[in-house]
Amino acid sequence: MSSGTVLALRRFKVAVAGNPNVGKSVIFNELTGGRAWVGNWPGVTVEKKVGRLKIGEHIFEVVDLPGIYSLTAYSVDELIARNFIVEEKPDIVVDIVNAANIERNLYLTISLLEMGVKVVVALNMVDLAREQGYEIDEKKLSEMLGVPVIPTIATTGYGIERLKEALVKVSEEKEGYRKLVNYGGEVEKEISKISRRIVEGDPKLSDKYNSRWLAVKLLEKDADVEGKIRLSPIGETLLSYVSEAREKLEKILGKDLEEYMVEQRYSYISKLIEECVKILEVKPVTLTDMVDYVVTHKIFGIPLMFTALYLAFKFAFDVAAPLCDIIDWFFGSFLYSLVLSFPLAGWVSSLLADGVVAGVGSIIVFLPNIVFIFIFIALLEDIGYMSRAAFVIDKIMRRLFLTGKSLLPLILGIGCNIPGVIACRTIEDENDRKVTGLVAPLISCSARLPVYLVVAGALFAGSQAGIVWSMYIMGFAFAFLMAGVFRKTLFKAPSGSFIMELPPYMAPLARNVLIKTWERTKRFLFKAGTVIFAVSVLVWILSVTGPGGYLTPATFEDATLLEQSWIGVLGHSLEKLFAPMGWDWRISAALFFGFLAKEVVVSTMAILYGVGEEALVGPLASTFTPLTAYAFMAFVLLYVPCLATLAIVRGELGGKYAVFTLIYEILLAYFVALTIIGVGRLLGLG
Amino acid sequence: MRPTILLLTLITGMFYLIYATLEFYSWILSFTIPDYGGSWWGLFCQGDLGWFISLLAVGMILFSLTFKRLNDYKGFSCLLVGSFLGVVLLVMQLLVVAASFGDCAFLTLIGEEAEYNLAEGLLTPMVVGGILSTPLLAYTLNTLKKHRFNLSRL
Numbered sequence: 001m002s003s004g005t006v007l008a009l010r011r012f013k014v015a016v017a018g019n020p021n022v023g024k025s026v027i028f029n030e031l032t033g034g035r036a037w038v039g040n041w042p043g044v045t046v047e048k049k050v051g052r053l054k055i056g057e058h059i060f061e062v063v064d065l066p067g068i069y070s071l072t073a074y075s076v077d078e079l080i081a082r083n084f085i086v087e088e089k090p091d092i093v094v095d096i097v098n099a100a101n102i103e104r105n106l107y108l109t110i111s112l113l114e115m116g117v118k119v120v121v122a123l124n125m126v127d128l129a130r131e132q133g134y135e136i137d138e139k140k141l142s143e144m145l146g147v148p149v150i151p152t153i154a155t156t157g158y159g160i161e162r163l164k165e166a167l168v169k170v171s172e173e174k175e176g177y178r179k180l181v182n183y184g185g186e187v188e189k190e191i192s193k194i195s196r197r198i199v200e201g202d203p204k205l206s207d208k209y210n211s212r213w214l215a216v217k218l219l220e221k222d223a224d225v226e227g228k229i230r231l232s233p234i235g236e237t238l239l240s241y242v243s244e245a246r247e248k249l250e251k252i253l254g255k256d257l258e259e260y261m262v263e264q265r266y267s268y269i270s271k272l273i274e275e276c277v278k279i280l281e282v283k284p285v286t287l288t289d290m291v292d293y294v295v296t297h298k299i300f301g302i303p304l305m306f307t308a309l310y311l312a313f314k315f316a317f318d319v320a321a322p323l324c325d326i327i328d329w330f331f332g333s334f335l336y337s338l339v340l341s342f343p344l345a346g347w348v349s350s351l352l353a354d355g356v357v358a359g360v361g362s363i364i365v366f367l368p369n370i371v372f373i374f375i376f377i378a379l380l381e382d383i384g385y386m387s388r389a390a391f392v393i394d395k396i397m398r399r400l401f402l403t404g405k406s407l408l409p410l411i412l413g414i415g416c417n418i419p420g421v422i423a424c425r426t427i428e429d430e431n432d433r434k435v436t437g438l439v440a441p442l443i444s445c446s447a448r449l450p451v452y453l454v455v456a457g458a459l460f461a462g463s464q465a466g467i468v469w470s471m472y473i474m475g476f477a478f479a480f481l482m483a484g485v486f487r488k489t490l491f492k493a494p495s496g497s498f499i500m501e502l503p504p505y506m507a508p509l510a511r512n513v514l515i516k517t518w519e520r521t522k523r524f525l526f527k528a529g530t531v532i533f534a535v536s537v538l539v540w541i542l543s544v545t546g547p548g549g550y551l552t553p554a555t556f557e558d559a560t561l562l563e564q565s566w567i568g569v570l571g572h573s574l575e576k577l578f579a580p581m582g583w584d585w586r587i588s589a590a591l592f593f594g595f596l597a598k599e600v601v602v603s604t605m606a607i608l609y610g611v612g613e614e615a616l617v618g619p620l621a622s623t624f625t626p627l628t629a630y631a632f633m634a635f636v637l638l639y640v641p642c643l644a645t646l647a648i649v650r651g652e653l654g655g656k657y658a659v660f661t662l663i664y665e666i667l668l669a670y671f672v673a674l675t676i677i678g679v680g681r682l683l684g685l686g
Numbered sequence: 687m688r689p690t691i692l693l694l695t696l697i698t699g700m701f702y703l704i705y706a707t708l709e710f711y712s713w714i715l716s717f718t719i720p721d722y723g724g725s726w727w728g729l730f731c732q733g734d735l736g737w738f739i740s741l742l743a744v745g746m747i748l749f750s751l752t753f754k755r756l757n758d759y760k761g762f763s764c765l766l767v768g769s770f771l772g773v774v775l776l777v778m779q780l781l782v783v784a785a786s787f788g789d790c791a792f793l794t795l796i797g798e799e800a801e802y803n804l805a806e807g808l809l810t811p812m813v814v815g816g817i818l819s820t821p822l823l824a825y826t827l828n829t830l831k832k833h834r835f836n837l838s839r840l
Contacts, residue, residue, distance in 0.1 A: 303743035310736035322789040
């Protein structure tokens with residue numbers, strides 16, 4: 001190319017699809033260089049990850065679709081993925097197929113082909129397939145499917161360059177050639193007839209959607225597609241025709257049509273496997289089989305799961321401790337003194353030092369704890385342990401009217417309740433999804449952690465990790481208990497079945513773990529820079545003003561003066577409510593602001609006691625007894641989820657469920673805190 | 687499996703089970719004796735429920751070898767996971783000791799009073815159990831390597 005040539009950039013939209021745990025995120029990161037931005041899927045508050053890949057004059061906008069098994073409209077994730085493909089019309093779909101579990105994965109591939117999109121298959125984990133004793137002839141598979149099939153090993157980067165080349169090649173092709181499932185004479189005849197009716201009756205509709213796909217979905221009684229057809233001028237006529245056709249076909253076939261079509265797809269997959277998969281030797285006992293024998297064992301499984309969680313906390317609290325102390329010193333001593341040394345007006349100095357530095361600093365000090373716990377969780381996820389934990393606890397969860405699938409949202413909730421509630425969309429059964437969504441905010445998230453650490457540090461020095469760990473156990477216990485209550489009262493229908501694929505164990509990739517950790521941590525940092533900053537300033541303003549007007553920053557030195565501030569008034573009015581627990585007005589005010597974000601409880605206490613996070617130990621040790629402190633921690637665990645979580649509950653489950661969550665959690669927290677104090681006093685514990 | 691390996695596995699498993707019990711006992715005692723830190727046969731038990739479950743898990747897995755056929759992959763799986771977990775507990779405890787030591791050094795540097803008893807961190811069941819587990823893990827990994835990670839060839 002001559003130096004004077006100007007490249008005409010060509011833009012393409014690429015969707016990355018695949019079953020959960022097939023290495024989708026790793027391939028997405030490999031394609032986009034790990035640089036992604038986050039948006040929301042249209043109509044739902046579910047995160048959408050988008051990245052960019054530039055090859056010569058080709059610019060690919062790569063969208064990471066949720067992990068799905070098929071393209072039915074049964075779960076929210078599947079609907080999101082399907083709607084993206086049919087409405088946004090990506091130029092290419094990269095379908096990640098797990099070569100070590102090809103039969104199940106190919107179901108999604110043929111569903112994608114039926115939608116009429118251009119597909120590139122990334123046949124991932126070919127090394128594992130070989131280890132399991134079989135080899136896949138990718139050329140033959142490519143011929144039979146009519147699309148490029150590229151063998152990859154995402155963890156080593158093998159095949160990624162070929163995948164990029166395939167993207168460029170396919171983007172140049174006008175129409176992808178593909179072979180589709182043949183549903184047999186009578187059914188195929190009806191598919192053609194319905195397809196023709198759509199093309200002739202509503203050309204706009206057939207321009208927008210693949211008419212064969214619409215016909216197949218109508219015969220399968222797909223509610224979402226039926227809704228689309230109903231809006232068409234030929235809607236009612238077509239639907240009544242389809243209904244008659246379905247009845248006729250079911251009579252001929254002697255079975256449910258949807259069931260028949262799924263069977264046909266699987267028999268097509270069996271044919272593909274017969275032709276393309278070569279068995280090298282009898283299935284050996286692999287490392288995954290060996291580890292799974294112990295990890296999913298009915299006796300060893302549960303203590304192993306608790307051990308994994310305990311080690312995560314040990315890593316987050318004890319190993320991160322020096323980093324926390326360095327940050328605490330930086331904010332509490334260095335920055336605080338630096339701000340006070342500036343020649344500023346008294347109120348400005350106080351706002352910056354007592355408000356912003358004390359408030360935000362008291363939260364940032366927990367950043368190492370949060371980063372470390374996210375690193376450990378990302379490691380467990382990447383190794384493949386998290387799905388085993390769900391499997392192990394499934395039996396117990398069934399007794400509590402939930403399924404093993406509910407565990408993943410609950411475990412994700414340990415990081416933050418928001419992804420926990422969002423993850424409920426992977427649960428197909430509507431009642432299971434709602435119950436899990438309602439109890440997910442009871443799981444102890446990273447925002448509660450600063451509260452526990454401060455209070456446990458003040459009252460339970462020496463057994464801090466154990467006390468904090470007990471909060472996490474309590475969160476799970478109440479989530480299960482409330483799920484049982486909701487199942488017995490509000491959602492009485494039987495629970496859905498649990499199908500979960502256990503991925504092979506893999507060595508974690510440092511890059512992947514770091515990307516995951518960063519994505520989760522930045523939410524915390526964003527909150528520290530926005531909500532916590534704003535609340536710290538608000539608490540400062542409410543502390544230096546009162547019904548009598550401006551009180552000056554002297555309120556932070558003088559407890560009597562502070563009581564005359566707005567925050568004093570608010571705290572005193574709430575204090576009566578918490579009098580049975582023995583919490584003072586400062587604690588009551590801190591709990592009030594904790595509704596905005598749970599971390600704010602600590603920053604508000606730091607401002608109200610006029611000290612930094614570490615110096616809070618003294619005032620808290622004199623405010624609480626071990627018993628009232630433990631009840632306080634339980635209250636913080638269970639009372640209202642933060643504002644952002646409530647907004648997500650509203651988005652995922654609806655407004656009435658958000659209000660319900662708000663009310664039941666306050667009542668539950670109050671009852672539990674009161675019970676702890678009552679029982680503790682009865683036992684003579686304080 | 688060599689008899690020495692089997693013997694060492696059972697001794698290690700028993701060691702974990704005994705100290706898991708003592709850890710639990712220390713946890714109970716910690717309710718009545720504030721800042722309780724007990725030492726049993728020279729090893730410190732912190733009275734931590736989390737450590738109790740972790741030690742119990744390793745102990746149960748290793749000790750279960752008594753009830754398995756030795757050349758069966760199931761017995762070998764217990765040896766692999768149990769010894770691996772034992773080494774993980776050792777690494778975690780060493781990380782905790784290093785962090786506590788670093789924390790103490792930093793606090794002293796900024797003029798605060800801080801002290802850390804290195805012996806209490808190192809003389810623990812996690813460290814000693816981890817040392818006992820290391821040759822077991824090395825043996826399992828070597829065996830696996832020899833059989834190219836395919837246990838049906840055992």
